[in-house]
Amino acid sequence: MGKQRKRFQANYPGLILGVLFWALVWTKPIQAQTIEVSPNGAITSINEAIAKAEPGDEITVQPGVYKGQVLIDKSVKLIGLNYPKIEGGNIGDAITIKADSVTVQGFEVRGSGRRLEHSDAGIKIYSKKNIIKDNHILDNLFGLYLNKASQNILEGNLIQGLPVQKKLEKSQADDNQYAGLHPAFEGDGGDGIHLFAASENMVINNTIKDTRDGIYFNYASDNQLIGNRISNVRYGIHYMYSDSNTFQENTLLNNVAGAALMFSKDITFTENIFAHSRGHRSYGLLFATCDDSLAEGNIFIDNTRGAFFDVSLRNEFRNNLVASNDVGIDLISSSTDNLFVGNNLIDNLQQVAMIAGQVGDGNAFAKDGQGNYWNDYRGFDLDRNGIGDIPYLSGDPFTYLMKKAPAVRLFLNSPAATALEFSERMFPIINVPKVKDSYPYVEPINLQLPNLAEFSVPASSNKVLGGYSMAMLLVAGLIFYRVRKQRGV
Amino acid sequence: MGYILEVNNLEKNYGDFVAVNKINMRVNQGEVFALLGHNGAGKSTLIKMILGLVNPTAGEILIDGLQYGPKSKDIKNLIGYLPERMNFYDNLSAWETLTFYAKLKGVSSARCKEALEQVGLAEVKHRRVGAFSKGMQQRLGLAQAIIHRPKLLVLDEPTTGLDPIGILELKEMIRTWNREGTTIFFSSHNLSDVQELAENMAIMNSGSMAAEGSLAKLKHDYKLMTRIEVRVSTDQIAMISSLEQGANTMGQFEIQDNTLSCYCESQEKMAILQSLLKEGVEIEDFTVEEPGLDLVYQQVMKQLHFSG
Amino acid sequence: MMSGANVMVIAEKELLESMRSRWLVTFTIIFGLLALLISFFGLSGMGVGGYQGFNRVTASLLNLVLYLLPLIALVIGSSTIAGEKEVGSLHVLLTQPVSKSEVIIGKFLGLALALTASILAGFGSAGVVIAWKTGTINIVDYLVFVILSIVLTLVFLSMSLLISVVTTRRSQAVALAIFVWFFTILVYDFLAIGIASLQQVTVVVPLLLTLLLLNPADMVRVLVILQLGGEETFGPTLAALTRMMGSGSGEVLLGVVLFLWLFGPLGLSVWIFSRKQDY
Structure with a gap:
């Protein structure tokens, strides 16, 4: 081998030089350089590393605390090892990205400024095609802020604002009648992810908690949202003047509204879960001046209102499960020409609520011989085609009274309310405005829905329940035994 | 021997209606005493006052020298009572019924057994009282009344509703208990029963005492x-x-x-x-x-x- | 002077009698079956995607409990003393060395134990089947529900003893008991719904609070819903009311009022019974 090399060197010195030259000139941009930053190393500052780096270089950052704002103005890959901390020092943005195709991965980003008017953020992006991945973005005003930035991928980040508990304490301070309606409603916080005039971005599998809104689209169109999990915020997903967006498979829990679709159109959302939005003005889904959108295969469960429609036109709401909400669908008569079909409406205290007297023009609960499944439907299906033979009519005198005089709500579930419902069924004299579904299904519709397994109580609680139940039986048995015993005397 | 029961100027008014009007009565320790009168003569009210179930409007009742009030429980321990008509608790057995009263009176269950034997219910003691005949209920009532060996046994119309053999047995029991030292105070409208059993008697009419004493004394008084x-x-x-x-x-x-x-x-x-x-x-x-x-x-x- | 031993003897007799009587067994079985059916069908209706909402099931159980438990307690309790008066055993009982307060409290205790045992048996067996077959239940909700059911029953039992003391015949007592049931469970709510329909919220809210406190059945219903659904179930109009009920002072108020409902009628019946002689 040695001999060969020698011969090679001897025979082609010029060629070697040439190769070396090409290597110097060409491989530099292709074969990236890796720069290491560590608290005790040669380079201790990320900004210094960026300054030294050429576009395409990878900067690996060792664990440690890195104080001061970071500005990324070159297309570099910034990779954190074991979540090094970047602390912005509570001024402006912690990380600012101005170059395209930057990757920021694996950092803990903290300490943006608090100025709402400057949109101070953990990471603010002004450019395209960046990847922000697997970061912990904590305690900033905004988590991620996309300013006219498009085609970015935001994936797997954890974004967390001030914990709810603290907000609650804050809101308790001014104790008016409506304070505490929802703790997260208060506060001056920024959003988890804010997209301003930013389009064609992908937001995937992020977890957002305790911010103002989860993901806020402001004049931002054509974005995709997949598999995010947003909890304890005001609006989980919030569209303002943002058209042609889609979101799917997101999980929205314990928010004031799971999703709020406002002044937007053509929004398609499928297989999302809207759950536990509870509070006096809480909604699983809030349509406000949102038109021509499609909701399909979503689950609305245990919300104060499942889906709320205000001045929203021509939307399609199909094949969703709406269950266990106080109000399943709340349809204000300003909303017209909406279509509700193929949904399972189960066990809502009020299946459909309307402003007194009006269903709203053109709103339909059946189309082409198919309606919805309503678990309080009392009709029959003699021809066995799966569709009830008489129309479903929602509403009874009690729900009507509730709408007219909200204080009546105190008598929810009372025998008197049941009696009113019953009397309506027996003698439908009282003219109460009703929703009519001419083709109600008699059995729940088999829907393709997201998995709700995580909502079931863990199996161990069965044992606890069993235990408690056995204890109850035991106490009952002891009482009975105590007396039985003396018979034999 | 003193008086087991002494009634002095006893009065009971229900509004304007005078149920019992200034009654005086003495019952000696150890005798059999009968209270006679029509229905509505005031016998029941008088008995209820003696039992402490009804408070008098005026006058006093002394039982073995004690007055109702704070000592009510002591007095009740001295008295046994059999009402005219009653049903016990249908779903309990005779044994359970009797031990219930025994526990309230602080009497042992051995005594319950004895009492059931005395009234002839030992055989059926585990049967439901609800299935008992009138006579058997009466016997159970008697067992309950004598279980604590009361000094004064108050029987309200004890023979009504009994068959002739039942009446004979009852009279025998009354004599036996009387021999054992129990004073018997009973009301009746059956004159022959009274004549047969009672040493002394009182006759009530419209709330007042019409006559009182032994039969001989009454005959003498009324020149018969x-x-x-x-x-x-x-x-x-x-x-x-x-x-x-x-x-x-x-x-x-x-x-x-x-x-x-x-x-x-x-x-x-x-x-x-x-x-x-x-x-x-x-x-x-x-x-x-x-x-x-x-x-x-x-x-x-x-x-x-x-x-x- | 109250003797605890006498109270226990009477309670035990009352319990034994209740156990023997068909009503308790029948009631326990019916109650258990209904609880089970509601839980089962309630849950199976939700059998979509694995989510099972027990809250609504409990809510429908609530209606059952509101109908059934007060009725049973009222009928059972009201006939206890009136019934003994009618057949004459009360006289015999009162000639025993017991005080009238011991009789009332003993009877209350015995019937309370019988009803509690019966409720626990019903909910317990339903709970065992749910745990075994379907699972998924909020345990705290379930326990709170059971406890409130028992409290509701005891409150109505206390009222029923008062009824029993003021009446002389079983039929009269039961008729009055059914009237009280009908009034507190149904008529009262209709009246209250009428009041709640008034438009001035400032007037309505204090009125409603008063109405709630005056009817233990309503109080328990509202407490259960607050536990299950949270205050927002009642909507923003009643926020002040429900928040007040959820706050510390509200809980104390509710506790005190329930306590009064539990022991007030009982105390009153002891007082009346001790003075009454016309039997």
């Missing part, structure tokens, strides 16, 4: 005479008629055919008979008619009627 009737052979009539003027004894007789009859105080009847024999009268047959309680009762009521 014993009637003696003697039959002799016809040939002696002339002789007797001749005697009539002389002998003072004979003067009382009324003669009709061959029968002599006269009225006298009960204790005089032997003297009269003996004086007849002394005069040489051969007596073929004689009958004595003692006035019963029924007559006394009639007389009492008649007098009340006239005086009232």
Whole structure:
């Protein structure tokens, strides 16, 4: 081998030089350089590393605390090892990205400024095609802020604002009648992810908690949202003047509204879960001046209102499960020409609520011989085609009274309310405005829905329940035994 | 021996209605005492006051010298009570019923067994009381009343609703308990029962005490005479008629055919008979008619009627 | 002077009698079956995607409990003393060395134990089947529900003893009991719904609070819903009311009022019974 090399060197010195030259000139941009930053190393500052780096270089950052704002103005890959901390020092943005195709991965980003008017953020992006991945973005005003930035991928980040508990304490301070309606409603916080005039971005599998809104689209169109999990915020997903967006498979829990679709159109959302939005003005889904959108295969469960429609036109709401909400669908008569079909409406205290007297023009609960499944439907299906033979009519005198005089709500579930419902069924004299579904299904519709397994109580609680139940039986048995015993005397 | 029960000037008014009006009554320790009267005479109210179920409007009740009030529980321990009509708890057995009362009275369950044997329910003690006949319920009631060996046993119309054999057995039990030292106070409207059992009695009418005392005392008070009737052979009539003027004894007789009859105080009847024999009268047959309680009762009521 | 031993003897007799009587067994079985059916069908209706909402099931159980438990307690309790008066055993009982307060409290205790045992047996067996077959239940909700059911029953039992003391015949007592049930469970709510329909919220809210406190059945219903659904179930109009009920002072108020409802009628019946003689 040695001999060969020698011969090679001897025979082609010029060629070697040439190769070396090409290597110097060409491989530099292709074969990236890796720069290491560590608290005790040669380079201790990320900004210094960026300054030294050429576009395409990878900067690996060792664990440690890195104080001061970071500005990324070159297309570099910034990779954190074991979540090094970047602390912005509570001024402006912690990380600012101005170059395209930057990757920021694996950092803990903290300490943006608090100025709402400057949109101070953990990471603010002004450019395209960046990847922000697997970061912990904590305690900033905004988590991620996309300013006219498009085609970015935001994936797997954890974004967390001030914990709810603290907000609650804050809101308790001014104790008016409506304070505490929802703790997260208060506060001056920024959003988890804010997209301003930013389009064609992908937001995937992020977890957002305790911010103002989860993901806020402001004049931002054509974005995709997949598999995010947003909890304890005001609006989980919030569209303002943002058209042609889609979101799917997101999980929205314990928010004031799971999703709020406002002044937007053509929004398609499928297989999302809207759950536990509870509070006096809480909604699983809030349509406000949102038109021509499609909701399909979503689950609305245990919300104060499942889906709320205000001045929203021509939307399609199909094949969703709406269950266990106080109000399943709340349809204000300003909303017209909406279509509700193929949904399972189960066990809502009020299946459909309307402003007194009006269903709203053109709103339909059946189309082409198919309606919805309503678990309080009392009709029959003699021809066995799966569709009830008489129309479903929602509403009874009690729900009507509730709408007219909200204080009546105190008598929810009372025998008197049941009696009113019953009397309506027996003698439908009282003219109460009703929703009519001419083709109600008699059995729940088999829907393709997201998995709700995580909502079931863990199996161990069965044992606890069993235990408690056995204890109850035991106490009952002891009482009975105590007396039985003396018979034999 | 003192009084087990002493009632002084007892009054009970229900609004304007006077149920019991200034009653005085004494019951001796160890006797059998009967309370007589029509329905509505005020017997029940009086008994309820004696039992402490109803408070008097005025007057006092002393039971073994004690008055109701803070000592009510002590008094109740002295009294056993059998109401006129009652049902026990249908779903309990006789044994359970009796042990329930026994526990309240602080009596042992051995005594329960004894009491059930005494009233003849030992065989059926584990049967449901709901399936008991009237007589069996009455027996259970008696067992309950005597289980704590009360000094005073109060029986309200104890014989009503019993069959003749039941009545006989009840009387026997009453005599037995009385022999053992229990004072028996019972109300009844069956005069023959009273006459048979009671040493002393009180008769109530419209809330007031009409009469009180032993049968003999009442007969005396109401001047009820014993009637003696003697039959002799016809040939002696002339002789007797001749005697009539002389002998003072004979003067009382009324003669009709061959029968002599006269009225006298009960204790005089032997003297009269003996004086007849002394005069040489051969007596073929004689009958004595003692006035019963029924007559006394009639007389009492008649007098009340006239005086009232 | 109250003797605890006497109270226990009477309670035990009352319990034994209740156990023997058909009503308790029948009631326990019916109650258990209904609880089970509601839980089962309630849950199976939700059998979509694995989510099972027990809250609504409990809510429908609530209606059952509101109908059934007060009725049972009222009927059972009202006939206890009136019934003994009618057949005469009360006289015998009162000639025993017991005080009238011991009789009332003993009876309350015995019937309370019988009803509690019966409710626990019903909910317990339903719970065992749910745990075994379907699972998924909020345990705290379930326990709170059971406890409130028992409290509701005891409150109505306390009222029923008062009824029993003021009446003389069983039929009269039961008739009054059914009237009270009908009034508190149904008529009262209709009246209250009428009041709640008034438009001035400032007037309505204090009125409603008063109405709630005056009817233990309503109070328990509202407490259960607050536990299950949270205050927002009642909507923003009643926020002040429900928040007040959820706050510390509100809980104390509710506790005190329930306590009064539990022991007030009982105390009153002891007082009346001790003075009454017309039997």
